[in-house]
Amino acid sequence: MPETPLARAAKLFLLRPEDDAARLRLYEVLSGAELVLPLQGEAEPGSEDVTPETVEAGGVPHVVAHDSVAAFAGGAPRPTATLSGLALSQMLDGQGVGLALHLEGMADPLLVAPESLDWLARNLAGGPSRVEARPLALHPPKGLPAGLLTALDRRLAQGEGLATAAWLAAVDWSDGSRGHLLAFVGARPGAEEPLAAGINAAVALSGSDGVRLDVTFLDEGDPVLERIARVALRFDMVDPMEPPTGPPRLR
Structure with a gap:
């Protein structure tokens, strides 16, 4: 084993x-x-x-x-x-x-x-918070600590089958702040909350102080996905062994 x-x-x-x-x-x-x-x-x-x-x-x-x-x-x-x-x-x-x-x-x-x-x-009791700022510009991800990237990779592997893919990009927000954005694509119904909570835990417990990582959920045909795909790092999340059926397992 x-x-x-x-x-x-x-x-x-x-x-x-x-x-x-x-x-x-x-x-x-x-x-x-x-x-x-x-x-x-x-x-x-x-x-x-x-x-x-x-x-x-x-x-x-x-x-x-x-x-x-x-x-x-x-x-x-x-x-x-x-x-x-x-x-x-x-x-x-x-x-x-x-x-x-x-x-x-x-x-x-x-x-x-x-x-x-x-x-x-x-x-981790508070969970992820909602923000209303709009992304103004997207860039390739840069400067994220190696420990956080490892934690994200592990979390996304745990979420196989809950979404089609996730895209990680750096972003300039309409409120003047900068950070990173993780966009889940094709999330299964009911999977949004556990996926967002898992990413929130990865950031909170990675020891990466001052890192801002926001999460959003997009449909396969969303127009903004083309912009993100030009610069973002893609993580495939399709379970290679079994097609998803039924409600997602909460993690």
Whole structure:
């Protein structure tokens, strides 16, 4: 089983626990990762309430989570739930409950303290904000930190199947400010909010202070797309393995 991005980020953090960049990268990857939670039992018919398994560590309860369904391969079938790291941190916010992460290639779980989960939930609680400025000029992207570009690439890979493509360009705005614009093309119905929230998390947790990255959503035939395509960096997001069907999975 290939090592997951979350496992790689965790190993880097364990090698450099005092490195703020390694810590932020772990939080960023965790916020967007899909975690598999073993449950104490099946939900009642018609109910969405589930109870995840927990373990005690240092006298503190920790929810058990895995970074891959492969952890359950070959065993007896058991009930599980899949939840993004951000959604789980928001669910546990203020409850004094940590996270015991079982990661591919690591013998022992990574313990994430309750206060770390609270910080993650509250740091991203506001989500992306809406702006009314109009783009006046578009340019090739320039000057974005390498760490942010890596985080964006990872987030867009997680969003495969939720849009056709994304275009990244530098932009001059009508309010006199400058920044960058990420334009999603052909987003599936209902995918706009999770895509925007994922990009917001990538920027907020990349350690790139002062970077402005706005998000917009365009149809395939939008006239402005031709202008963007002349200068922008394209990220393909079509899932090569499976055509999208049904509602998008929230990440």
